Amino acid sequence: MFSSLEFFIVEAFRSIRRGGLMTSVAVVTITVSLTIFGTFLLLILNMGNIVGVVSSRLDLVAYSQKDLSLDEAAAIQVKLSKLPGVEKVDFTSKTEAWNRFKGDFGGKFALDEVIRENPLPHTFAVRVRTPDQLPDVARTVSNLPEIDEVRYSGQLIKQMQSLVGAVRFGGLSLVILLSLATLLIVVNTIRLTVLARETDIYIMKLVGATNSFVKWPFMIEGVIIGILGGLAAFLLLKFSYDSTVLRLSQALPFLPLVTDQFLLGLIYTATVIGGMCLGIIGGYISVSRALKNEA
Amino acid sequence: MIELTNVFKTYHSGIESLYDINLHIGKEEFVFLVGSSGAGKTTLLKLVYREERPTAGKVVVDRVNVAELDGNQVPFLRRNIGVVFQDFKLLPRRTVFENVAFALRVTGAPRSTIRRKAMQALELVGMLRRVNSFPDELSGGEKQRVCIARAIVNNPPILLADEPTGNLDPATSWDILQLLDKINKRNTTVVVATHNKSIVDEMKKRVVVLENGRLIRDQQLGMYHV
Numbered sequence: 001m002f003s004s005l006e007f008f009i010v011e012a013f014r015s016i017r018r019g020g021l022m023t024s025v026a027v028v029t030i031t032v033s034l035t036i037f038g039t040f041l042l043l044i045l046n047m048g049n050i051v052g053v054v055s056s057r058l059d060l061v062a063y064s065q066k067d068l069s070l071d072e073a074a075a076i077q078v079k080l081s082k083l084p085g086v087e088k089v090d091f092t093s094k095t096e097a098w099n100r101f102k103g104d105f106g107g108k109f110a111l112d113e114v115i116r117e118n119p120l121p122h123t124f125a126v127r128v129r130t131p132d133q134l135p136d137v138a139r140t141v142s143n144l145p146e147i148d149e150v151r152y153s154g155q156l157i158k159q160m161q162s163l164v165g166a167v168r169f170g171g172l173s174l175v176i177l178l179s180l181a182t183l184l185i186v187v188n189t190i191r192l193t194v195l196a197r198e199t200d201i202y203i204m205k206l207v208g209a210t211n212s213f214v215k216w217p218f219m220i221e222g223v224i225i226g227i228l229g230g231l232a233a234f235l236l237l238k239f240s241y242d243s244t245v246l247r248l249s250q251a252l253p254f255l256p257l258v259t260d261q262f263l264l265g266l267i268y269t270a271t272v273i274g275g276m277c278l279g280i281i282g283g284y285i286s287v288s289r290a291l292k293n294e295a
Numbered sequence: 296m297i298e299l300t301n302v303f304k305t306y307h308s309g310i311e312s313l314y315d316i317n318l319h320i321g322k323e324e325f326v327f328l329v330g331s332s333g334a335g336k337t338t339l340l341k342l343v344y345r346e347e348r349p350t351a352g353k354v355v356v357d358r359v360n361v362a363e364l365d366g367n368q369v370p371f372l373r374r375n376i377g378v379v380f381q382d383f384k385l386l387p388r389r390t391v392f393e394n395v396a397f398a399l400r401v402t403g404a405p406r407s408t409i410r411r412k413a414m415q416a417l418e419l420v421g422m423l424r425r426v427n428s429f430p431d432e433l434s435g436g437e438k439q440r441v442c443i444a445r446a447i448v449n450n451p452p453i454l455l456a457d458e459p460t461g462n463l464d465p466a467t468s469w470d471i472l473q474l475l476d477k478i479n480k481r482n483t484t485v486v487v488a489t490h491n492k493s494i495v496d497e498m499k500k501r502v503v504v505l506e507n508g509r510l511i512r513d514q515q516l517g518m519y520h521v
Contacts (some may be wrong), residue, residue, distance in 0.1 A: 004403045018388065108331035203384055205446065206344075209401035211366070 006211070011217035016224060019193050023225060026189040030229025030275050031236070033182035038237040038271045040178065044171035045267065046258050051164045052257040060134060060152040064122040066094075073122045076146050080124055083140055085133035090125040094118055099259050121148060132161060140160040179274075184279045190222055191286035201290055211291050219280055226279020230272035238268060296322045296484045297343055304338055304354035304508075312338040312510040316352070320451075320486060323477045327495050328488040329519055330505035336488035339505070340455045344376045345369050345485075357452065374402055377446025377454040377483075381461035383438040385430040385445075391417065392426040395444045402449065414443040420474060436467035440474065445450060447478055454478060456487045460494065468494055492519040 016023045062080070064073060070093060081089040096120040126141065128134050134152055142150040194201070204214050241264070245257050258264065296318040297410060304313040313335045314469065320326050328336045341347040342354045345361045354362045362370055379479055385394050395416055399409040417423050420440040430438055439459060456475060460468035472487075472494050479485040495502060502517030503510065512521070 004400075007400050097438045128323060199384065200386060202398070203386060204401055205370070206378060206384070207398035207401055208370045208449070209370075211400055213370075213403075 004216075008216040008220055011226060012220035015193065015197065015217060015221050019196070019221075020187075022193045022196060026186065026193065026225045027229045027232065029185050029189050030182070030226060030278060031232040033178070033185060033278075034230055034233035034271050034275050035236050036157060037175070037178050037182060037187070037274065040171065040174055040265060041270070042237070042241055042258075042264075044167060044175075044208075045263065046166045047166060047171075050256055050257050051160055054160065058105065060126040060128065060138050060150060062124040062147050063149045063151075064094075064124070064146055065148050066119075066121050068122055068146055072146065076122075076144070077124060079143065079144075080126055083137060085128050085130070085137050087111075087127045087129045092095075092123040092125070094120045094122050097121075097123060114181065122136060147257035183278055185198065186226075187285045190218070190225070190282040191266050191289065193221070194218060194286045194290045202289075205291075214291060215284065215287050219283040222279035222281075222283025223276055225280070226275040226282070228275075228276065230275020233275065234268045235272050237271060247276060247293065296320055296324070296357060298353070298355040299339070299342070300353040300355070302342065302354060303350045304335075304342065304347065305350045308426050311415040312508050313342075313349070313469050316508075318503060318510060318513070320484060323479065323482050323484055324499075325385040325485045325500045326487070327496055327500055327502045327517070328486060328505065329490060329497070329502055331490060332516050333507075336505055337457055338508075340378075340488055343379055343453070343455060345372055347383065359517070370401075374449050375451045375453060377443075377449070377451045379439070379442050379446050379454065379456040379459050381458035382441045383430070385438060385441060387430050390427050390429055391422060391433070391441050394430070394441055395448050398445050398448050412448055412450075413444075416429055416439075416448040416513065419447070419478070420444045434467075435463050436470060439463065439467075439471050443471075443478070445475060447483070451482045451483070454486070456485070456489075459487060460489065465493065469497075472498060495519040 019026075064076065068076070073091065077089050077091045080086060095118065097120045101120065109266065124141075126137065128137050137151050138152050141147055201214055245259060248255060248257060296421065297318075299316050299318045302313055302316040303311075305311045314337075316339065318339075328339060330336055338347060343356055343361070344347055345364060352362070353360050356372065357374070359376065364372060379425050386397065389397065392413060395413040396409050399412055404412075414423070414426075417426060420443050422444060423442050425433065425437060425441075430441070433441065439462075440488075443454075443456075443459075454475070459471055459475070463471060468491060475485055475487060476498070499516045501515050502512070502519070504512040
């Protein structure tokens with residue numbers, strides 16, 4: 001078996017070397033397909049990230065009745081923070097709010113003389129764990145007798161959520177379609193290298209090679225072509241993504257782009273492994289078809 | 296060794312290639328299969344090494360009906376049958392040695408065995424001095440010798456030759472037939488399909504004549520024509 005394995009690998013490399021142009025075409029095809037594939041993955045990842053980050057920044061703001069005392073307000077804060085789905089509650093007292101307001105505008109007007117009494121309510125900024133809990137929390141909070149008014153951008157949340165859904169669904173369908181298209185292209189490209197070696201296959205079969213024996217060198221060839229294509233795609237993706245992130249973060253610093261090296265590493269690994277799988281499957285399908293024609 | 300019983304072969308195109316063939320070839324026999332082009336010689340050989348299946352009838356090779364042989368058993372049948380072609384079918388980018396060793400490699404034989412057996416086969420066909428040449432550098436006769444070496448390197452009990460002298464001049468053809476005769480004398484059943492009249496007449500072997508897919512004559516020490 002060992003000598004056979006050696007034979008397979010030697011044959012695979014021999015075929016790659018001899019394939020020349022054909023091999024390059026196969027590698028480039030895989031590279032291009034996987035680069036498009038990876039670009040979509042990165043786009044989807046970033047869109048999801050942007051939507052997620054933006055949604056998580058959406059707070060619900062509750063204003064208390066004006067005559068609520070500080071103690072009562074503190075009790076409300078505790079009550080609010082214990083509601084299901086609530087992550088944290090920031091409290092701003094009416095005095096604080098008034099002082100801040102006066103600080104912002106006080107230079108221009110003597111506000112205290114115009115408005116004798118603090119007109120502002122206590123403010124609770126409620127942050128929820130996931131955006132979809134926002135409507136429920138808002139309803140509960142607005143039902144509290146001590147709360148005068150609740151504000152949150154419900155419409156925006158809904159749109160954001162449907163956008164996340166669309167991006168996930170569309171992205172998944174795109175990824176599946178792209179995988180199929182890539183596989184088709186790879187199968188046909190490797191088939192060309194198989195066709196170029198029809199005589200070899202014929203003679204191998206003639207002298208008593210089993211089908212699996214004929215298949216192995218082609219599958220190893222497929223793996224090598226796939227890995228080469230995958231690595232090239234990885235380098236292309238990494239280089240262009242890094243430079244894009246660098247430029248965008250300078251131009252649009254508030255845009256939350258994915259820079260998590262682990263997550264990106266996963267995508268790059270998936271690209272290389274994807275190339276390898278495409279190569280094996282492509283090699284297998286094309287050589288199986290050639291063998292079927294033979295028999 | 297080879298036995299065909301009521302064998303019919305009709306191709307998908309409707310061409311009737313063999314019609315009710317009954318033929319027995321014994322162990323270590325030397326048989327000429329003669330007839331004009333399209334008589335069915337090549338088809339008959341293909342049935343034996345199972346490149347084709349008969350439409351009806353039995354093709355028994357070494358006690359196995361190859362007509363019903365499972366596809367994954369075919370490689371093992373072929374390791375017991377050497378095949379030689381008119382157009383040699385050598386791999387152009389491999390040396391003489393590699394072409395012969397190829398037949399052993401696919402059986403998963405160890406490297407030392409491959410080398411020893413390949414060299415023995417090349418010695419038998421008289422091609423030892425050209426082991427490192429490529430097929431393009433060889434004459435027709437030399438290519439056919441390499442093709443024969445590849446066919447016998449596994450020591451198969453059966454050797455089939457389909458028009459082995461079709462591309463060769465008379466003198467070279469004669470040498471090739473002498474070589475096939477030598478292999479036959481080393482206990483190998485040899486079947487040669489040919490329409491080379493002078494060789495058939497000179498060799499004085501058993502002659503089986505096909506005409507339009509029918510076996511019309513089977514004669515020991517026969518001649519091409521009656």
